[in-house]
Structures are given as structure tokens and as C-alpha cells.
Amino acid sequence: MIENFSVDHIDVYINGEKILDNLSFSVQPGEMLGIIGPNGAGKSTLLKVILGVIKPQNGTVEMTHSDTRPIVGYVPQSRAIDEEMPIQTWDFISLGLPHRIRPWLTKKDRILIKETMELTDTSRLAKKSIGKLSGGEKQRVFLAQALVRNPDVLLLDESTANLDPKAQEEITSLVQELCTEQHISTLFISHDIHLVAKYAHRVLYLTRGHYSVGRAQDIIENANMDVLYQPQHVHDALQTSVENRRYGG
Numbered sequence: 334m335i336e337n338f339s340v341d342h343i344d345v346y347i348n349g350e351k352i353l354d355n356l357s358f359s360v361q362p363g364e365m366l367g368i369i370g371p372n373g374a375g376k377s378t379l380l381k382v383i384l385g386v387i388k389p390q391n392g393t394v395e396m397t398h399s400d401t402r403p404i405v406g407y408v409p410q411s412r413a414i415d416e417e418m419p420i421q422t423w424d425f426i427s428l429g430l431p432h433r434i435r436p437w438l439t440k441k442d443r444i445l446i447k448e449t450m451e452l453t454d455t456s457r458l459a460k461k462s463i464g465k466l467s468g469g470e471k472q473r474v475f476l477a478q479a480l481v482r483n484p485d486v487l488l489l490d491e492s493t494a495n496l497d498p499k500a501q502e503e504i505t506s507l508v509q510e511l512c513t514e515q516h517i518s519t520l521f522i523s524h525d526i527h528l529v530a531k532y533a534h535r536v537l538y539l540t541r542g543h544y545s546v547g548r549a550q551d552i553i554e555n556a557n558m559d560v561l562y563q564p565q566h567v568h569d570a571l572q573t574s575v576e577n578r579r580y581g582g
């Protein structure tokens with residue numbers, strides 16, 4: 334299990350423009366942090382910094398594991414999959430296994446893939462070509478590929494954005510369950526304020542040059558939200574968050 338995951342005083346400039354400004358926060362094992370904010374605020378950039386793809390000009394990302402290197406699972410914003418891509422779902426998910434340097438799967442690998450496919454409800458898709466799956470099915474498969482690594486940290490970049498509301502709820506609820514059960518520190522970016530209010534334990538609200546982190550209801554209550562979302566949406570999301578807390582959801 335991860336012992337510490339924190340982002341400390343990060344500054345990121347892209348082409349001379351400051352995208353992230355002195356950003357600091359931490360995420361506990363089993364905690365789900367929702368990340369919201371307007372287009373271009375730097376949300377995806379933040380995930381790329383955590384992945385090590387972008388190096389911050391200042392600050393650090395601290396990730397420590399009790400005995401091994403921490404494993405990060407990542408579901409990017411969109412993945413262009415060629416409809417003709419000749420790869421079956423089972424094989425696609427197996428590509429997520431960490432340190433796969435041998436060209437075959439061990440019995441342990443196979444068990445892990447099977448279990449992950451059961452968890453993500455993708456078993457029935459095992460032999461289907463990845464390119465032929467529906468948007469929702471693909472999203473579950475991408476999640477399975479990230480989860481098969483047994484990640485300590487899970488990064489989701491608007492990974493349910495193109496799904497119908499029922500599928501969005503199902504996947505986000507599944508992620509929350511797994512995150513809690515398996516002590517995964519999860520960061521999920523979403524523009525769906527209802528989803529964030531319902532499932533995030535805490536929220537990071539990121540705008541260019543400013544941020545705030547806190548409980549969903551406190552962050553969403555912030556007056557700035559009305560600029561981003563319709564006031565009625567903010568009101569509804571707040572209700573969801575308050576009711577969720579009341580009933581222990």
C-alpha cells in the first residue's frame with residue numbers, strides 16, 4: 334500500500350505560459366479526489382506531471398510505497414482506437430500488466446486478468462476485437478487495463494465523459510468501491526459536477542493560477558461555481574452531496 338502521495342508546490346510552464354502555480358495537495362490511500370475546473374485550467378497537465386510525462390519547473394510529486402515502487406494506472410481522456418485494430422479485448426487488457434517483459438502470460442497473470450475482467454464486467458468481451466466495442470464497453474476495457482496493474486494510484490481523465498448517465502454512474506461507483514477496498518489513491522477529472530459531488534471524498538477545484546481543495550460540499554458551495562455551471566446545477570449537486578453524506582454514501 335502507498336504510504337504517501339503528495340504534490341508539493343508544483344509550478345508548470347508550457348511555452349512560457351504558467352499553467353500550474355504553486356499547487357500542493359495530498360491524497361490518502363482509498364481516497365477519491367475529484368478534479369473540476371474550466372477548460373484549459375491545467376487538469377490533464379496535472380495528471381501528466383504525476384505520470385512523469387511533464388516535468389514541473391518547480392516542486393515535486395512524492396509517491397512512496399511500503400516495499401516496492403508505486404504503480405500508477407492511467408485512463409486517458411480519449412483513445413483513438415482504429416476500428417480495424419486486430420487485437421482482442423483479453424490481450425488489450427493484458428498489456429496493462431506491469432513489467433511484462435516476457436512474451437507469454439504466467440498462470441498468476443491469467444488469474445489477475447480474469448479477476449479484473451469479472452470486476453469490470455468485461456469477461457463477455459474477452460474475444461471481441463477492441464475496435465468493435467461500443468464507447469461504454471471500451472471505457473470499461475480501458476479501466477480494466479489500468480486496474481490489472483493493481484495500481485496504488487489511479488488517474489482518470491474524463492474517462493466517462495462520452496457515456497450515458499447510467500453507465501457513468503456504474504463506472505464511477507465501481508471505481509469508488511475498488512478505490513476504497515483496495516486502498517487506491519484515485520484522482521478523477523470530470524466536468525460532471527453531480528458525479529463529483531456524489532462520489533468524490535474531496536474535490537480539487539482548479540482554475541488558471543488558483544485552486545482550492547476540500548470537501549465536495551464546501552468547494553461546490555463556492556460562489557465561483559456559478560460562473561462554470563448553471564446555478565441550478567450547483568444547487569442540485571450540493572443537495573446530492575449533502576444527502577450522500579447524510580445517508581453515509
Ligand SMILES: Nc1ncnc2c1ncn2[C@@H]1O[C@H](COP(=O)(O)OP(=O)(O)OP(=O)(O)O)[C@@H](O)[C@H]1O
Nearest residue numbers: 347348352370371372373374375376377378379410
Ligand atoms: N503540449 C502542449 N503544447 C502547448 N500547450 C499545451 C500543451 N499541453 C497543454 N497545453 C496548454 O495548457 C493549458 C492546460 O491544458 P490542459 O489540457 O491541462 O487543460 P484541462 O484543464 O485538462 O482542460 P480541458 O477541461 O479542456 O480538458 C491549455 O491552455 C493547453 O492549451
